[in-house]
Amino acid sequence: MPSVAVAQIQTRTIEQCAGDSTARLLDWYEENARQLPWRVAPVSRRPGERPDPYRVWLSEIMLQQTRVATVIPYFERFVARWPDIASLAAADEAEVMSAWAGLGYYSRARSLKRCAEIIAGQHGGRFPCDLAKLQTLPGIGPYTAAAIAAIAFDEPAAAIDGNVERVLSRVHAIAEPIAIARPKIRKLAQALVDAKRPGDFAQAMMDLGATVCTPKSPDCPNCPWQAECAAFLRDEPEKYPIGTTKPAKPMRRGAAFIAIEASGAVLLERRPPSGLLGGMAGPPTTDWSARRDGAIGADAAPFTADWRLCGTVRHVFTHFALELEVWRCETQRSPGVGQWWAAADRLESEALPSLMRKAIQLALAIGGNSGYARPPKNGKRADV
Ligand code: SF4
Numbered sequence: 001m002p003s004v005a006v007a008q009i010q011t012r013t014i015e016q017c018a019g020d021s022t023a024r025l026l027d028w029y030e031e032n033a034r035q036l037p038w039r040v041a042p043v044s045r046r047p048g049e050r051p052d053p054y055r056v057w058l059s060e061i062m063l064q065q066t067r068v069a070t071v072i073p074y075f076e077r078f079v080a081r082w083p084d085i086a087s088l089a090a091a092d093e094a095e096v097m098s099a100w101a102g103l104g105y106y107s108r109a110r111s112l113k114r115c116a117e118i119i120a121g122q123h124g125g126r127f128p129c130d131l132a133k134l135q136t137l138p139g140i141g142p143y144t145a146a147a148i149a150a151i152a153f154d155e156p157a158a159a160i161d162g163n164v165e166r167v168l169s170r171v172h173a174i175a176e177p178i179a180i181a182r183p184k185i186r187k188l189a190q191a192l193v194d195a196k197r198p199g200d201f202a203q204a205m206m207d208l209g210a211t212v213c214t215p216k217s218p219d220c221p222n223c224p225w226q227a228e229c230a231a232f233l234r235d236e237p238e239k240y241p242i243g244t245t246k247p248a249k250p251m252r253r254g255a256a257f258i259a260i261e262a263s264g265a266v267l268l269e270r271r272p273p274s275g276l277l278g279g280m281a282g283p284p285t286t287d288w289s290a291r292r293d294g295a296i297g298a299d300a301a302p303f304t305a306d307w308r309l310c311g312t313v314r315h316v317f318t319h320f321a322l323e324l325e326v327w328r329c330e331t332q333r334s335p336g337v338g339q340w341w342a343a344a345d346r347l348e349s350e351a352l353p354s355l356m357r358k359a360i361q362l363a364l365a366i367g368g369n370s371g372y373a374r375p376p377k378n379g380k381r382a383d384v
Pocket of ligand 1: 213214218224230231232237
């Protein structure tokens with residue numbers, strides 16, 4: 001491959017490379033910007049239109065660990081129901097959690113509500129544009145603060161997430177793992193920020209990482225940085241970032257107990273406010289221990305009944321994977337404190353995390369008493 005070109009790139013300073021690279025990226029963005037419901041297109045930003053900081057903040061919180069396609073319908077429902085920071089601050093927290101159900105990482109929703117209350121109560125309903133002040137707010141870390149500052153306020157902040165780290169480690173063929181190269185990448189990213197168009201630049205980087213320089217099979221022929229990309233010129237774009245193989249997540253195990261009434265109603269309760277899935281609705285479950293070995297069994301059920309094992313559902317959280325045994329019983333008992341019977345025809349509208357929804361679907365399918373999910377073939381226990 002063209003080693004001369006690589007050598008030329010490597011002898012240029014960051015500042016020399018940055019101006020041209022930024023201009024090429026912004027030109028590409030003008031033509032290829034994704035249309036997103038929280039975004040103001042580059043053609044509208046040019047004469048001065050800026051997005052509502054509330055919408056930028058909401059989208060950035062929702063996009064943490066979550067794909068754009070998943071976020072869009074949630075975002076649209078949220079802004080239809082709570083169109084501004086004041087309405088979200090005044091909202092009932094249970095309703096906010098309910099509207100978040102299925103989006104995952106529920107601590108984000110609790111932080112979102114707290115942040116809205118602080119902005120409404122202590123900042124006169126306006127988001128600060130200052131990076132340091134933004135980072136004092138619940139749920140806003142360095143990346144989210146930089147994204148809000150750049151996109152909503154055109155502050156020259158570099159919003160650096162995993163996508164940006166991947167792109168820059170390829171463009172500069174950085175021969176160190178990201179964890180070591182982070183200070184260098186920060187410097188490279190900051191040097192690229194366009195002082196006149198920081199908001200467009202931040203969103204252009206996001207779009208490049210999401211649509212062209214993807215983790216697998218980067219689309220180098222359509223990349224605005226092909227000419228200066230060291231990884232491309234060496235014909236090894238997928239070699240970078242170096243050493244990013246993730247260690248396997250530890251496995252935990254637990255059990256969910258699905259009690260079903262004669263009418264088909266399912267016993268639900270609200271989980272404790274803190275911890276994983278805190279404050280969300282679900283069937284009674286055990287703790288999720290750190291140990292994988294050994295079945296949990298019906299002995300751990302919340303009350304004595306003819307519990308039957310239906311199978312196992314699997315779910316991957318940020319720090320561990322979970323195998324959840326699913327047990328079911330039929331019962332006429334009265335709900336305990338903090339519990340309720342959720343009618344079969346209302347289960348779809350209950351605000352359940354996807355893990356809990358999967359467990360209930362499995363139990364109902366095995367019982368064959370609901371159209372909520374199809375029964376498994378041959379009457380075998382199912383794994384989901
Ligand atoms: Fe990524 Fe390829 Fe573009 Fe380099 S040329 S930044 S590897 S898409």
